[in-house]
Amino acid sequence: MFYFLYARKSTDVEDKQVLSIEAQLAELRALAKRDNLEIVEEFIEKKSAKIPGRAIFNDMMLRIGRGEAQGIICWKIDRLARNPVDGEQIQWLLQQGVIRHIQTHDRSHYPNDNVLMMSVELGMANEYVRQLSANTARGLRQKARQGIYPGLAPIGYLNDPRTKTIRVHKKNAALVREMFERYAKGATLNDLAIFLEDAGVMSKGNRRVHISRISFVLQNPFYYGHFRYAGELYDGTHTPLISKSLYDKANAVLRGRGRTLAVKTEPAPLCGLLRCDFCGMGITAEVKEKHQLNGNVHHYTYYRCTRKNKAVKCKEAPMRSELLDAQLSALLGEYAMPQEWVSPLSAMLDIDAANASKTAAEAVQELRDKIFDISNKLERLTDVYVAEDIEREDYLSRRRALIGERRTIEEQIVRLERAPAAWVEPVRNWIQDASRLGEITKSKDLPSKKSPLQKVFGLNLSIHAREARGLPISPYAALRAARSESGERDLSLILEPPPRIELGTPALRKRYSAN
Secondary structure (H helix, E strand, C coil), X not given: CEEEEEEEECCCCCCCCHHHHHHHHHHHHHHHHHCCCEEEEEEEEECCCCCCCCHHHHHHHHHHHCCCCCEEECCCHHHCCCCHHHHHHHHHHHHCCCCCEEECCCCEECCCCCHHHHHHHHHHHHHHHHHHHHHHHHHHHHHHHCCCCCCCCCCCEEEECCCCEEEECXXXXXXXXXXXXXXXXXXXXXXXXXXXXXXXXXXXXXXXXXXXXXXHHHCCHHHHCEEEECCEEEECCCCCCCXXXXXXXXXXXXXXXXXXXXXXXXXXXXXXXXXXXXCCCEEEEEEEXXXXXXXXXXXXXXEEECCCCCCCCCCCCCEEHHHHHHHHHHHHHCCCCCHHHHHHHHHHHHHHHHCHHHHXXXXXXXXXXXXXXXXXXXXXXXXXXXXXXXCHHHHHHHHHHHHHHHHHHHHHHHHHHHCCCCCHHHHHHHHHHHHHHHHHHCCCCHHHHHHHHHHHHCCCEEECCCCEEECCCHHHHHHHHHHHCCCCCCHHHHXXXXXXXXXXXXXXXXHHCCC
């Protein structure tokens, strides 16, 4: 009777289970020599048996069916199968006498043996794989909860096999940081691909890194200290390469670009600034030509709704560029800082900068209170999810938003503690920007007005009935309110309101609060 020797290990990685195959072969050859079992061929496979479809195993079974061998020598029965499909095939061929003998290191299986014993062994092998999968998944989830990413480290990091953690790759980390900074300042994805190529970072096949891969890197929260695993966002214990603010800037640029069509004409300067108040769509521009009988040709730029909202029939009429320019200039002028305010505000800012440490400590405490509130919200959100009062997708979305907000606040606290006067320079720049708005409104250069309009209104500019409208962000809203009071109140009271007067005793407070 002829035998096939079958040896298998569960992975095709050469540096894992190195001694498994050699040990099996040595033991099984010795067993065959001792029992006078004639081996006609040896089959060595490096693949898991948890699912059907092993090429070498299937080839061996096919040749046994053709009668080239009548027996199998293997270390244990679980080397042959760990899934019910392959297990049933082995049992069926053994019962039919096609396989007349299976010899393992500790026992023999024959066609007339009780099938229950082999069924138990094969069932235990299958259950081991199932439990191993569940236990591994549970362990990986626990590892993620501990802040350790249970996977391959992204570019800029390395997996440390000694400590089972992730550490920074010094060279690539600097490249990743540079990528975020360049993209936040206006570089394109193709520019970053060329930058990586020049730095010697290539994809498989020694090709330039594809822009889709670079886009994935820019959207990976791993680089600011968080990571995604199994659909959830976790706080990581690895060293961040960038700040959350830089990540947000780069992703704001990425979202703003999206997929754009090839531009056939020069874009109008005010495109991307306004939206239609009627249907909520964006405002675009088109150039019209007017031909006169004398041969003169005039070009006029009209701004109109894109009308991409198929659910609403937009009725907003187009408006000439000159009319829109005049309205936007008038809006911008309402938020210009009077020149006589610049010097007093700068002097007050210098005084506040001297007291920055005390002010920063108060701001830090307020931010810590916000973090405490966010932690409470996360706990309540988890309780609602456990109680099955909220869908998983909604839960994950809200959890990601809260964790991202908490990370942003934590970075603000770090910045305030390291540099208490860091807020002074942005305020000083704001005073300069606000004081220049009056001059900008008088300019005929439309592109020069776009940036100030975005600073004052953000994304809150719209057109309604051929009239430009805007809701300013909070600093400029306060500036406009102060300007409206400048004719009624003294300048010193506007720039620095009087302190609130507290009534001294409970009796006085009761007396004056009766009305």
